[in-house]
Amino acid sequence: MSWLLIVVAGLLEIVWATGLKYADSLIVWAGVIIIIIISFIMMIRAFKEIPVTIGYTVFVGIGAIGTFIVGIFLGEPVSNSQIFFLAFLLIGVIGMKASTGKKESSTERGNQ
Secondary structure (H helix, E strand, C coil): CHHHHHHHHHHHHHHHHHHHHHCCCHHHHHHHHHHHHHHHHHHHHHCCCCCHHHHHHHHHHHHHHHHHHHHHHCCCCCCHHHHHHHHHHHHHHHHHHHCCCCCCCHHHHHCC
């Protein structure tokens, strides 16, 4: 369930990051702020069960990659080098998630 919260929070980051560009009225700004709050609440709840380091990496990765892709669809300029480095970001996020084991409790770490 925690990973689902991170994924949804990351998807909401795409919405609010893109919304920042188009926020030109009080109503739109209020919507963006509400989405930011919801996104962060979901992320905070997920951090209670998964490591912050990997959770935040996945959250930011989803947001960065998703916002980049949305930007392409909205007509923002893109270069081959940007796509190349975006692929590195994606590989890094997947690698971080794949190489992270189950969260150890503080007592288990203290006994080593």
